[in-house]
Amino acid sequence: MLRVTFLGTGGSLPTPERNPSAVMVNREGELMLFDCGEGTQQQMMRAKTGMKALSSIFISHFHADHMLGIPGLIQTMSFHGRTEPLKIYGPHWVHEFARILSALGYYKLRFEIDAIDLSPGDVIKRDDYSIMVLKTEHSIPSLGYALVENERSGKFNRQKAIELGVPPGPLFSKLHRGESVEVNGKVIHSKDVVGAGRPGRKIVYTGDTRPCKAILEASKDADLLIHDSTLANDQQDWAIESMHSTAKEAAVLAKEANVLKLVLTHISSRYSDDPSQLLKEAKEVFDKVIVADDLMELDIPYRDRT
Incomplete structure (x- = not known):
């Protein structure tokens, strides 16, 4: 199983339709959370993703809409009896952030928080997949992430x-x-x-960013690219100033990278209830694109070859 659940798909502000950023990846029962905006724990309950198997939280950057949900989530997991350590990965300042979390409120956590400071180019190796840490371009230090599975053996004749x-x-x-x-x-x-080796799956999560070289290179032939698409093309000047991407820019990058599917997320509140303009502009460039909705799920199948 490789399932992606979009728990929060909005931009900086929550709206009635969209929570702030949070994407859950379930890989063979292991849960990984990429960003954790406010209200994420309730979205996890609504989506029935579970919390017990959450191994790691990957923070793209320390703007509030990407991490304010963590205090409530860890308190809830502690209240439910969690004792296993939780790894929180992120840019510089993640250790201080974890210290603040542990000291927040009068409720003492029942488990340890293991903070891991990341830099672009770092690789987190797991048994049969890796998390690649990507340099992104935002208004504060920020990271993107690529989950890359190891190559599978070929078909047995x-x-x-x-x-x-x-x-x-x-x-x-x-x-x-x-x-x-x-x-x-x-x-x-x-x-x-035994035939030639077959590719594993690849998911790229950009966080907030301008289109950039590192994301393009990491997204080559990706099964899924989840890209910042905060604004429509008529707001490109503001996208450049605020260091976000337009839907069209995300589509241009997806097309060049030859991804199988592009998902637009981090949708500005101005399009929250009707993102059709974003989808239309992206589809003019790249057809294999959808706009994420809160609680939307995608299952990522294996491919026999690239």
Whole structure:
């Protein structure tokens, strides 16, 4: 499973239609939260994402609409009996932020907060995927993130293995893992029955940013690009001044990066109840685009090849 739930899709201000920024990724039961605007914990309840399996929070930057939901969320998890440490990743100042969280209010947390200071170019390696840390361009120090799965093994040709004399059973597994096996004095190599490696999946989350080189490069052939698209094209001067992106600019980048799907988010309150202008302008450039809505879910399937 690789499921993305959009818990908050609004810009700086919450509206009746949109909460501030928060995107949940569920990868094989592990929950990762990218930004956590105010009200995120209630959105998690509405979306039924769960909280217990939340391993990490990745903060793109320390504007309030991207992190004000964290104090309430950690207090709720502590109240529900969480004891496992929670990792909070972010730009410079994340350690001070975690210290403030731990001291906030009279309620003592039952678990530790492990703050990890990140810089562009850092890589967080997990067992079979990595989180790449990207340089973005906003009005304060900011980061984007790319979740990149490791390459998968190729398809196993069962019929060919049998024709080569390999009996069904444990030897099949060895061959699929890349090992060679011996049958009746004959060595069968993995490459004889296993096809070329297949790509893992890639999700890119920009946070707030102008279109930039690091996001473009990280998004090459991505399965999903979640891009800041705060404003329409007639507000481009304001987008440049406030260091955000227009929907059209996000679409131009998505097209150049050859992504499979673009999702527009961080929608300004002026378009909160009717983002059709943003969608129209993006589709003029790149057709595989949608505007995120609060509580929208996307399942990201595997691809056989790029």
